[in-house]
Amino acid sequence: MGKFWGKFLRSTAVICLLIIFAVNYRFEMKKTIDRFKKQSDENYYAMEKDVSAVNELLNILETSGNMYYKKNSNIGNHNFDFRYRSKDDIYVSTDDSHRLIAGVNKISSNWAVKKELDMSEILSESYKNISKVMPDIAYMYYASKEGFVNIYPEISKDSYPFLRNIYRLDFVKKELFGKGNKKEEGVSWSDVYKDPLGDELLITAGAPIYDSNTLKGMITLSLKSNFFIKKIDNNLITDFFIVDQKGNVISQMSHGNEEVTSFYDRLPKKLYDKRYKFSDMKPCDIEKIGKYYVYYEQCNSAPWRVYYVTDMVKLNAELLRGNVVFISIWLISLVFLYGASRRKAVVEDSQQTIEKLQVMLRKSDREVEKDFLTGAYNRKGFTKIASSELDRMRRYDLDACVIMMDIDHFKKFNDTYGHACGDFVLKSFVRTVVKNVRLSDIVGRWGGEEFLVLLPETDYKGALLAAEKIRKMVEREVFYYHKQSLKITVTLGVATLNVRKTLEKSVEEADEAMYSGKETGRNRVVGYQDIMSKDIKWKK
Incomplete structure (x- = not known):
């Protein structure tokens, strides 16, 4: 009878331990998912800060260009000459700066074009300083509606014919030739595209330059797609995707960006099979899809969507690391109940574990408060x-x-x-x-x-x-x-x-x-x- 009660009590104790473990696991998993969300937010805010900096920089350049036309009424007196390259059917500047001015057609001698050349040269003086602040910028250029490009840094002679490809970009065609006479100011962003002068993927931000109500051209900053990858340094994020308006991936943590690829084509198979769920997600929403968790943000400073991904393996590993004390005590209790003669317990100081959790949760959660489309609060x-x-x-x-x-x-x-x-x-x-x-x-x-x-x-x-x-x-x-x-x-x-x-x-x-x-x-x-x-x- 005594053996029966002893076995009964041990079994009851084991069941209670299992229930305690299950309740603790559920509670700690929720906290781990919340940390994943917090880390995703921190990365998103860091990316938003850089995108906002690009927008602000372009707004300054746009204002400088527009103010030039308001304050200068004289005919242009640009201090550089052009040489015609019959092989490429293109006119190129002959000055010794680190940028190139080239006409994809013959550069007109009209006084208004001379004045515009002066304006673009003044803007180009800022290019070198900008490149020091933002080394991930591939190109900075002014594309004139009259058919010349002021590009920094200077490209090789073999690349001159590809300057025409700048005018073939959908983004440039839309901004320079697709808006008619309606004056629109502010920064606009391109979709991701293959660099016409190289092998990298680029995303371009541009702002229009006006002489009164006449659109003269567009000042642009072209960013390399890895501009955003360096921000992803948190341990719970297994992957992330920045997606443009066409559904193509601008940047991704776990994949080299050599080709323009659809967002859904980059997803793991189990996420791809559930792709219909992505369209229903709301900003700051977490969706559990199979063994994955997906966190979604709508970018406020550019027309992009951002998805952060983690999986159960990563979450469970982090949960175990953060609960060494509890799991150790739980295992010791379980072994003790079954009368193990030898046991080795690795129990860390619970206060240190709590402090580590507090440090991980102490990072500031800066708010991006405006809705990109409507200007209302998000x-x-x-x-x-x-x-x-x-x-x-x-x-x-x-x-x-x-x-x-x-x-x-x-x-x-x-x-x-x-x-x-x-x-x-x-x-x-x-x-x-x-x-x-x-x-x-x-x-x-x-x-x-x-x-x-x-x-x-x-x-x-x-x-x-x-x-x-x-x-x-x-x-x-x-x-x-x-x-x-x-x-x-x-x-x-x-x-x-x-x-x-x-x-x-x-x-x-x-x-x-x-x-x-x-x-x-x-x-x-x-x-x-x-x-x-x-x-x-x-x-x-």
């Missing part, structure tokens, strides 16, 4: 500001409201006119909303065609009036896309936000109210309290 930025507002509300015992907005029948704009029209509708909608809310109100893009407005120090009735104002102004506005008039309507849900309610709960209530409006005909404002009062009356 989900992270909105949540950050709302959290600050909640802290203020707690101090002063104030209430606020949130409005959830969804554009009605948004899919028809994409299906009828294309995704470019859908982007136009989103930007136009946000401009209209911003014009019709207070300066203290916060407008954010929650995802897709869903937007949120945070109304500080506003009661429920005031929020309903504000939402109705937005609805009316959107309905009245006529938006013109390529001479095609478009009408937009929006459905809005209103919910309160106070010190006793979390932001997530308020957003959930506003979303429920908005969907109630969708189900009852769209183009209307619905308050969550009104829904609840109707439900209560019906139950009575």
Whole structure:
């Protein structure tokens, strides 16, 4: 009888140990996945910082070029000569600088072109300094609409014929010859492409130069695709992909970028088989696909998508490294219960393990707060500001409201006119909303065609009036896309936000109210309290 009870107690203890192990494993795995997400965010922010620096640099060069035309009205007096190379049918400069000016056609002697040559030469004086700051820049060039290229660094004579290929790039053709006379400023990014003067893959950022309203040319910085790879140095990330608008991989950690390749063609087979899930992912979303975890970010400073990948092998290895103390104690207990005569335990100081975990989690999580397309706050930025507002509300015992907005029948704009029209509708909608809310109100893009407005120090009735104002102004506005008039309507849900309610709960209530409006005909404002009062009356 004593042997039975002894065996029973040992078996019960083993079962309890197994349950404890399973619960701890699940808890620690969640923490490890969160660390993977944090590491992905840190890498993403570092990449965003570099991309933003390129955008800022181009904005400075663009401003310099435009200001040149505003301040200089004299005919150009460029101090270099050109020599015609009949073999290549191209004109090249003969000065001794480290950059080359070449005409893919004959360089015109027109005074306006001379003036433009002066302007491009002034810009080129910055090239050498830029290359010291950003050594991964392959080329910096000014491509004139008149048919000459000012390129740094100077290329070999054998490469002169390939200068014509710069004008064959889709990016250059679109920016220089595809926009008509409409003046558009700001930086735009190309898709990834093979270097026409070499073997590397490039991604180019460009900004237009104008003389008044006349497009003269484009100043560009061409980055090597490995510009982003050096940022990936964290132990939980097994791979990452930066993907352009066409779905091609700009840069990848585990693959040499010699050819332009589709994102899906680079995926492991088990991820490729589930590729339909990628289109449903939202920014800052983690998706478990088979033995992989995929984390997605939408780049704010360029029109790119970024995916970070890890697998269960990597996560389990990190989990084991971070739980040496627990696993050691667990194994010792298990061996002891079965009466092992000899055992060797390697138990590290638990305080050191905790400190290591704290060090890994101590890195700052800088926020990139703006949505690249619409200029509204993205989900992270909105949540950050709302959290600050909640802290203020707690101090002063104030209430606020949130409005959830969804554009009605948004899919028809994409299906009828294309995704470019859908982007136009989103930007136009946000401009209209911003014009019709207070300066203290916060407008954010929650995802897709869903937007949120945070109304500080506003009661429920005031929020309903504000939402109705937005609805009316959107309905009245006529938006013109390529001479095609478009009408937009929006459905809005209103919910309160106070010190006793979390932001997530308020957003959930506003979303429920908005969907109630969708189900009852769209183009209307619905308050969550009104829904609840109707439900209560019906139950009575």
